[in-house]
Amino acid sequence: MMPLPPVDRFNRVLVAFVEMKEYFVSISLFKDMCVLAIPVDRCTINIIINCFCHLNEVDYGFSLLGGIIKRGFSPNVVTYTTLLRGLISQGKSVEAERLFKKLVVFNEIKPDVVTLNTIIVGLRKTGHTSIAVRLFRSMDMESCAPDAISYNTVIDCFCKHGYVDRALILLYEMTKKGISPNVITYNSLIHALCNLDRWADTRRLLREMVIRNISPDVYTYNVLINAYGKARKTKDAENVIKLMIQRGQYPDVVTYTALMHGYCLHGDINEALSVLNTMRRKGLSPNTRCYNILIYGCCKNLKVDEAIDLFQDMPFEGLTPTIEICSRILQGLFHVGRHFEAQKFFKEMMPNHGVTLDTETCNTLLHDLCRKRYVVEALSLFHIMEGDDVIYNTLIRGCLQNKKYKEGCVLLDEMHARGISADNSTTSMLMDLLK
DNA sequence: ATAGGGTTAG
Numbered sequence: 001m002m003p004l005p006p007v008d009r010f011n012r013v014l015v016a017f018v019e020m021k022e023y024f025v026s027i028s029l030f031k032d033m034c035v036l037a038i039p040v041d042r043c044t045i046n047i048i049i050n051c052f053c054h055l056n057e058v059d060y061g062f063s064l065l066g067g068i069i070k071r072g073f074s075p076n077v078v079t080y081t082t083l084l085r086g087l088i089s090q091g092k093s094v095e096a097e098r099l100f101k102k103l104v105v106f107n108e109i110k111p112d113v114v115t116l117n118t119i120i121v122g123l124r125k126t127g128h129t130s131i132a133v134r135l136f137r138s139m140d141m142e143s144c145a146p147d148a149i150s151y152n153t154v155i156d157c158f159c160k161h162g163y164v165d166r167a168l169i170l171l172y173e174m175t176k177k178g179i180s181p182n183v184i185t186y187n188s189l190i191h192a193l194c195n196l197d198r199w200a201d202t203r204r205l206l207r208e209m210v211i212r213n214i215s216p217d218v219y220t221y222n223v224l225i226n227a228y229g230k231a232r233k234t235k236d237a238e239n240v241i242k243l244m245i246q247r248g249q250y251p252d253v254v255t256y257t258a259l260m261h262g263y264c265l266h267g268d269i270n271e272a273l274s275v276l277n278t279m280r281r282k283g284l285s286p287n288t289r290c291y292n293i294l295i296y297g298c299c300k301n302l303k304v305d306e307a308i309d310l311f312q313d314m315p316f317e318g319l320t321p322t323i324e325i326c327s328r329i330l331q332g333l334f335h336v337g338r339h340f341e342a343q344k345f346f347k348e349m350m351p352n353h354g355v356t357l358d359t360e361t362c363n364t365l366l367h368d369l370c371r372k373r374y375v376v377e378a379l380s381l382f383h384i385m386e387g388d389d390v391i392y393n394t395l396i397r398g399c400l401q402n403k404k405y406k407e408g409c410v411l412l413d414e415m416h417a418r419g420i421s422a423d424n425s426t427t428s429m430l431m432d433l434l435k
Numbered sequence: 436a437t438a439g440g441g442t443t444a445g
Contacts, residue, residue, distance in 0.1 A: 008437045013444040015438075053439095081439045117440045137438095152441045158441095184442045191443065219443045226444055257444045264445095293445055 014047045016305070023051035044071040046052050046082060051095065053086030061086050062129050071122045079108040081118055088122035096122055113144040117153060118367045126159050132157060146326060152184050159192035162330060168201075169191065181212070194227035200236025202227075218244070222254045229262025234271070237262050257290050265316050272297055295325050299332035307332055308345075311353065320354040327368040334377040346381050359388045366391060370398025379407060389420040 007179050010033060017026040030048045033040055045068050047377055052060040068075050080103055087096035100119060103109050111119075114141060114149075123132035136154045139146040151174045157342065158167035167189055171181055194201045202224075221244040228237035229275055237259050241251055255281045263272035291314055298307035307329050314321050333342040351357055356409055362385050369378040377400050382395060392415040399408030412422070422430065 006437095011437050018438095041437085043438045050439065078439045083439095102444090112439095114440045119440095121440070147440095149441045154441095156442065182441095187442045217442090229444090238442045252443095253445045259444095261444065281437070291445065296445070 007039055007044065010038065010040070011043050011047060014044065018047060018054075020050060020275075021054070023054050024050045040071070042068060042076065042079070044095055045071075045073070045079050046076075049079060049086075050082045055088065056090055058083065058086035058090050058092070062342045067240055070243065075108075077112055077115060078107050081112075081115045084115065084122070085118045088118065088125065093122050093126045104275075106275070111144070113139070113147050113150065115301050116144060117147075120150065120153050129157060129161060138422070146179070148179050148182055151179060151181070152188065154266055155185060156188040159188045159378050162192075164189070164196060164312060166197070181214070183209075183214050183217050183220060186214060187217075187223060189240055190220065191223045194223060197231070216244075216247075216249070218249050218252055218255070221249055222252075222258055226258035226261070226318050229258050230265065232266050234259070234262045234266055234268070251292065253284050253287060256284065257286075257293060260290065261297075264293060264300070269298055269301050269303055273306070285317060288325075291319065292322065292325055296328055301327050301337075302332075302336065304329065304332040304336065304338070308349075311349070315353055321350075323355065323364050324368070326350055326355055327365050327372075330365075330369065330377070330381075331372055331374055334374050339377070339380065342377070343380065343384060347384060357385065357388060359391060362386075363394055364389050366398070368393045370395065370402065375399055375402045375404050375407070379411075389415075389423070392418075393423045393426045396422065397429055400429050 001042065010029075014026045014029060017023070017029070027048060030040070030044065032038075033044070039226065045064055049061040049064050052058065052064070065075055065079065065083070068079065080099070084096050084100060087093070087099065087346055095121075100111075104111065109115070116135065120132045123129075123135065133154060136146060136150055139150060151170055155167045155170050158164065171185065171189065174181060174185075186205055190202055190205055193199075193205065206216075221240055225237045225240050228234070241255060241259065244251060244255075253413060256275050259271045260275045263269070263275065263408065276286060276290070276294065279290075291310055293306045295310050298304065298310065311321055313330060329344060330342050333339070335343060346357075355361065366378045366382060369375070369381075375395075378395060382391070385391075392411060396408050396411050396415070399405070399411060415422070
């Protein structure tokens with residue numbers, strides 16, 4: 001019999017699937033290896049834990065932790081960093097913090113630069129920006145110095161909070177320290193500069209990229225196309241697409257969505273729709289966000305029938321319309337006085353296209369309509385749905401905020417008659433009005 | 436020294 005290839009040969013295969021985001025494949029291969037009693041090592045299990053984390057199944061990741069110990073290995077810094085990232089990406093930051101503290105207190109691991117970068121991302125995600133920056137600043141003192149990814153994370157953090165100039169200072173700080181910026185660094189900065197219409201700085205950074213021999217990637221081009229689209233410069237956006245193709249970077253769904261958005265803002269719905277066809281011709285499947293932008297654009301330009309056509313296409317693309325899309329179409333119909341069709345859309349088309357009309361979605365929908373000042377219209381839909389206490393409160397607040405006091409009082413009486421009472425936020429709004 | 440971290444479209 002042929003000798004079995006060494007473990008790392010198997011591990012390489014698992015990693016290859018991870019790189020292709022084929023997490024299920026890696027997991028099933030791992031299961032096969034276990035069944036066939038092919039030896040696995042700590043790396044193998046770390047790879048699989050990571051797969052579970054990417055599939056939002058961090059709990060399975062933790063159950064594999066036991067597998068490591070059972071096999072006589074001990075979890076290491078990679079194992080725990082993977083689990084920390086898993087917790088953070090699933091919004092379980094409190095658990096992540098608890099785990100991290102426990103690991104440090106019990107000297108279980110010595111956090112390295114990857115661990116700290118992961119923690120910085122977590123802090124940033126939960127809005128603890130200043131703690132994130134402080135941790136980044138403390139990295140010099142620790143045995144692990146910040147690397148390009150640490151800088152990129154904090155640079156992006158500054159960019160997203162409107163401190164582009166502080167981000168630019170960090171760019172020069174990192175180069176001075178001998179840490180090379182990469183395409184991701186520039187993408188964050190260019191994105192922020194474009195959002196602020198700082199075109200001269202954008203051009204300067206693009207030139208800098210050339211000097212440093214950093215090639216723009218699809219992200220870079222997409223950021224530029226988005227910026228041109230938002231500035232109503234659709235011609236320039238088209239030219240960037242030509243340029244990127246010339247340079248071997250192929251446009252993706254984001255590219256064409258950004259372009260479509262530009263046309264929508266320009267009021268050029270036909271052009272936007274033709275971009276949708278271009279996308280399909282190139283074998284790219286439009287996603288929910290594409291439809292969102294297009295439907296929004298159609299409604300804004302009083303082309304409700306086109307919006308409804310797009311809505312009806314969504315199931316054929318395997319997509320379910322979101323409640324935001326439905327709300328936008330209803331607003332479009334209400335706006336031009338097509339009330340009867342709006343009711344029909346709500347009662348028939350939405351359920352037929354996979355939108356579940358439970359009380360939660362109905363509440364979201366009514367809340368959105370009230371926010372856009374379609375209060376009377378929201379009430380007309382309310383009469384053909386099941387109302388619960390949350391919905392009553394939403395509508396009453398909507399009435400009060402839009403000065404529809406008579407309607408609000410009718411609802412209040414109706415609600416009381418049903419034995420439902422106003423919640424805190426509705427009560428305080430009523431109190432404010434009485435003052 | 437095989438495994439873990441960062442960027443784009445409303």
